[in-house]
Amino acid sequence: xxxxxxxxxxxxxxxxxxxxxxxxxxxxxxxxxxxxxxxxxxxxxxxxxxxxxxxxxxxxxxxxxxxxxxxxxxxxxxxxxxxxxxxxxxxxxxxxxxxxxxxxxxxxxxxxxxxxxxxxxxxxxxxxxxxxxxxxxxxxxxxxxxxxxxxxxxxxxxxxxxxxxxxxx
Numbered sequence: 616x617x618x619x620x621x622x623x624x625x626x627x628x629x630x631x632x633x634x635x636x637x638x639x640x641x642x643x644x645x646x647x648x649x650x651x652x653x654x655x656x657x658x659x660x661x662x663x664x665x666x667x668x669x670x671x672x673x674x675x676x677x678x679x680x681x682x683x684x685x686x687x688x689x690x691x692x693x694x695x696x697x698x699x700x701x702x703x704x705x706x707x708x709x710x711x712x713x714x715x716x717x718x719x720x721x722x723x724x725x726x727x728x729x730x731x732x733x734x735x736x737x738x739x740x741x742x743x744x745x746x747x748x749x750x751x752x753x754x755x756x757x758x759x760x761x762x763x764x765x766x767x768x769x770x771x772x773x774x775x776x777x778x779x780x781x782x783x784x
Contacts, residue, residue, distance in 0.1 A: 617747045617761035618774060619754070623740045625675065626695050630733040631687035639728035643685075645719075646729055649712040650688065654679075656708045657690075657701075672707075673697025676758025685729075691758040695737050744774035 632650070634643050657674040664671035674697070677690035692698045702709050716731065746764055747756050767774040 616764040617751070617756060618764045618767050619743075619745045619747075619756040619759050620762045621675070621691075621743075621755055621759035622778070624694065625738050625743065625755075626692040626698055627736040627738060628677075628690040628692055628698055628733065629687060629736075630690070631682065631685055631731070633684045633730040633732065634728070635730060636728035642728035646716065646731065647686070649708070649716070650686070653708045653712065654688065672701050674701070675755075678753070678757060689754075691755055695735065698735065741775065741778050743778055744771055746771070746774070 630650075632643065632646050636642065654677075657672065658676075660669055660672045661674055661676070663669035673693035675691040675693060677688060679686060679688050681687070701707055702713070704710055743755070744767070745755055747753060747761065750756070751761055764774075767777040
């Protein structure tokens with residue numbers, strides 16, 4: 616058994632799209648392409664920053680899944696400042712796509728074929744724990760790596776308490 620290697624505060628960011636009119640491919644395909652482009656940019660930045668070629672945006676990693684009403688992206692970030700910095704940076708993919716979405720939504724009759732949403736959770740140190748059996752690249756562990764479960768404690772309560780303090784050796 617393993618647990619995530621992350622120590623300290625983190626941000627969990629959920630973002631998704633609800634497809635209300637699947638036949639309106641012209642509505643949801645633009646948003647889907649923009650989401651893919653943003654995720655590619657974030658993963659590229661993480662790899663380049665690890666190689667020392669680019670300043671890190673603070674994106675730890677994440678995964679996508681298909682919910683009952685559309686796609687959902689679960690993302691882990693170092694801080695809300697990093698997340699907001701990326702979201703509002705006009706030189707990055709998100710800000711121009713965001714402005715274009717709102718422009719189209721206000722100017723296009725019948726643009727209710729999709730809805731977009733997000734939720735942001737600022738999780739303090741001491742507010743997260745995890746356990747993975749036979750999994751190495753899922754959830755927070757997929758974003759930050761794994762360590763043996765026993766390094767943080769035997770029980771969920773012990774692991775939660777240990778996430779508030781840096782691990783020894």
